[in-house]
Amino acid sequence: MIALPLLLPLGFAILNVLAWKSPRAQRVLTLVGAALQTGAAFWLLGRVRAEGILHLPIGNWPAPFGIVLTADLFSAIMLAVSAVVGLAAALYSQGGMDERRVRYGYYPLFFFLLTGVNGAFLAGDLFNLYVWFEVMLMASFVLIALGGERPQVEGAIKYVILNLLASTLFLSAVGLLYNLCGTLNLADLARRIPALEAGGEVTLIAVLFLVAFGIKSAIFPLFFWLPASYHTPPVTITALFSGLLTKVGVYALYRVFTLLFASDAAYLPTLLLVLAGFTMTTGVLGAAAQMDFRRLLSFHIVSQIGYLLMGLGLFSPAALAAGIYFMVHVILAKTALFFVAGIVRQTEGSYNLKELGSLYARRPGLALLFLLPALSLAGLPPLSGFFAKLALVLAGFDLRSYAIVGVGLGVSLLTLYSMTKVWNEVFWKERKEAGAAPLRPVSAWMWAATLGLAAVSVAAGLLAGPLLDLSAQAAAQLADPSLYIQAVLGGAP
Amino acid sequence: MKRSILLATAARYLMPLMLIFSVFLLLRGHNEIGGGFVGGLVAASALMLYGIAISPAALRTLLPVEPRLLVGLGLLAALTSGLLPVLTGRPFLTGLWLKTPLPVIGKVGTPLLFDTGVYFVVVGVVMWILLSLAEEEAK
Incomplete structure (x- = not known):
């Protein structure tokens, strides 16, 4: 059940909404939820390590027609690290988050943010990657402005506008790619893109992805929204953002450029x-x-x-x-x-x-x-x-x-x-x-x-030795897209 | 602010009709045009019409529960509809259907539960936003 790291934060976000009136109940729920999520992420990491790339056809509709969740080692590592950060932030929030922000829904938003982050790591097709990005951004928009202090609102405006621009570019790139290939499943795309006749379109789409994810992960020269906004919310929120948000952008860059555009990559x-x-x-x-x-x-x-x-x-x-x-x-x-x-x-x-x-x-x-x-x-x-x-x-x-x-x-x-x-x-x-x-x-x-x-x-x-070994295995999966394709679509070439 | 008698009278009759229509849309969904999202929007606009024509406070007393409870329960229903097939060993969100269709409602299965969840989330979110804004203004 590889959806577990996704469903746990979603479930706890819902429970936190239901426990809206009781900050104390929310605190307990948050600690329990973050701990369970960490357990689930490491369990998934263990399974992916033992069994190779896993995938789950949502609703039992097979890929490439249905939506799939895919977990390779890279996803699993990212899930595990962000779960650790999530757990630490959950602990830190107990002392570092003021009562007023808790009353305005800090804890539900915290879990919605984690849902989006985990969803992005598990998404097996580009449109769902976009959707999870949006889930994550919606939660982060509110978190960054929560409390409504003046500098916060100023920072939030810059943050929201630049990130919406990035989302628009991302969605345009997804649309163009669908027009070109007729599919958005990552494995199916990885199979089709190299077979396309070399033309400007693929390059254009690749660069659009680079710009969209570049804004989100704050690379030069698109980073200026980050130092303009990250220092405005309470530090718990900044810490959570710094640990997770830009890294999801980088994750997407790694995923897209190793899996889809590697052959086009001169x-x-x-x-x-x-x-x-x-x-x-x-x-x-x-x-x-x-x-x-x-x-x-x-x-x-x-x-x-x-x-x-x-x-x-x-x-x-x-x-x-x-x-x-x-x-x-x-x-x-x-x-x-x-x-x-x-x-x-x-x-x-x-x-x-x-x-x-x-x-x-x-x-x-x-x-x-x-x-x-x-x-x-x-x-x-x-x-x-x-x-x-x-x-x-x-x-x-x-x-x-x-x-x-x-x-x-x-x-x-x-x-x-x-x-x-x-x-x-x-x-x-x-x-x-x-x-x-x-x-x-x-x-x-x-x-x-x-x-x-x-x-x-x-x-x-x-533990640098074992961790570097693990990263090397993850990189080996990234470097060989055929493994990913085979895991999702089965043996058919 | 002066209330329009015409609008207030019309709203009292229109609201129940629109609510019934929204349930019709909800049940009609899945294979035909309709579904939880559209149904929820129609229901929300029915309630919104009532709130504008009569008063936000009247709308608040009309709602049996807090809007955010609707959101929470709706999300929970949608999540449950996804988890039920997992209990029977099938992937998340697989559609499970009752063999015999019920009278009036038609085919019943987990997608209907999902749609109902969406319906309540939409109604809850719209009411939440609307009542927050209206009550802020009334202060």
């Missing part, structure tokens, strides 16, 4: 690599100029997307594997960093780096919690970021793509600079009005969630 690797280089660089340079904790981290999201794109652009199985492992690493590390920023805000009442300080002396534990994911993001051994970048660099050397490797390493140094800056400003330097404000208490839930996620992030570094 121009693609170069294009993707150029974009990857610019995404990394602009993101990290943008971050260098920021003095707001959350804005700084938002720019780093963009920068890290560049590395994910580099994995896709290099296009060898080793590079794809490195990209998948990088995705796991960055989702965990980034969400943990946003959690830390939220705790800093809770104790000190500010996100402004200039106002903060002296936290190393006052909260040594928090300093350590920041340091682990921050150094991981910068790529210091033995943390997960180091292995992720090493794998990418090695893959780049294999293909003699020295330019992008150089850019990647340079950006890595700048990331370290940026993290050092945060360290200096928030934890090391004397606070201006030293000790004036007493530390405010932080909910144990927030500590537990941050600690747990940082521990998982460290574990992802310590």
Whole structure:
């Protein structure tokens, strides 16, 4: 029953709607639901690993006529990581979400968002991918504006408009592709597109997909909505978005460009690599100029997307594997960093780096919690970021793509600079009005969630060997579309 | 605001008719034009007409339950219709039908349950939005 990771959050969203009047019941439901979802995602990962690519014909209508859900290793890995992030965010929300937003439906929306994310990972045809994207976006539109504070509304407008534009482009591309091939089932498309006579249409559609998913995953030069909006909602929501939303865009890029347009891809690797280089660089340079904790981290999201794109652009199985492992690493590390920023805000009442300080002396534990994911993001051994970048660099050397490797390493140094800056400003330097404000208490839930996620992030570094093996298996499935086609459509070529 | 007597009188007669028509559309669905979504919209516009012609407060007292409860129950019904075939070992959302058609209603199966769920979700969402806006304005 591979629909389980999809049905569980949907079911719990409904239960949360029914329990609207009782925030306490919603809290319990949310914890139970997020835990069950995590269990289901890992169970699915185990099954896909043992049995290969799984698929489920919805309503018992066979592919390519009916709707199918498909889970290959890449989907299963993504489901598992986002379930972990979802569970951490559910814990963090217990302390980090104010009563008013809970009353206006935070928890149901949280689960609708997870439903959309999981649906996108499992979708076996392009139209359903679009639908799940929309489910996810609808929930995120409300989440980003929930509470209705002035900067939030401003951020939400930018977010909504740019994402609607991306959805329109996505839908146009889907329409054109249907016109060309008469099917939208991914496996069926993968079989038909290479057989088409080489023409401009396929290239046009591929580029439309690149732009649509590029906006959604915030690659250069389409990223500007992200730092303009991500810092406005409460940090729990930002952390959830940073862990999941852009990554679904990247997932879609990986899926579409390995499965559908791989044969048409003569121009693609170069294009993707150029974009990857610019995404990394602009993101990290943008971050260098920021003095707001959350804005700084938002720019780093963009920068890290560049590395994910580099994995896709290099296009060898080793590079794809490195990209998948990088995705796991960055989702965990980034969400943990946003959690830390939220705790800093809770104790000190500010996100402004200039106002903060002296936290190393006052909260040594928090300093350590920041340091682990921050150094991981910068790529210091033995943390997960180091292995992720090493794998990418090695893959780049294999293909003699020295330019992008150089850019990647340079950006890595700048990331370290940026993290050092945060360290200096928030934890090391004397606070201006030293000790004036007493530390405010932080909910144990927030500590537990941050600690747990940082521990998982460290574990992802310590278990780099097995995880990279798993990513290599996932990449092998991506690199050979015939496996996917055969799993969904059966033996018929 | 002054209410139109004509509209209010007409609405009292039109609303039940439209509600019956919406149920007809719901049952007619699946193989013919109609279904839960269209039926729900017709029902919602019937209730909306009542709310505009008489008053949002009157509409609120007319509804037996909170709109969001309708949304929740509707979604639950749709989800259940998908899960029933799973209990019999078939894939999610497979249509299960009763062998003998019932009088008036016709063929009954899980798709009808799904459509009913959609019907209530549509009615619930429209009422939720409408009453929130109308009551905000009345404040």
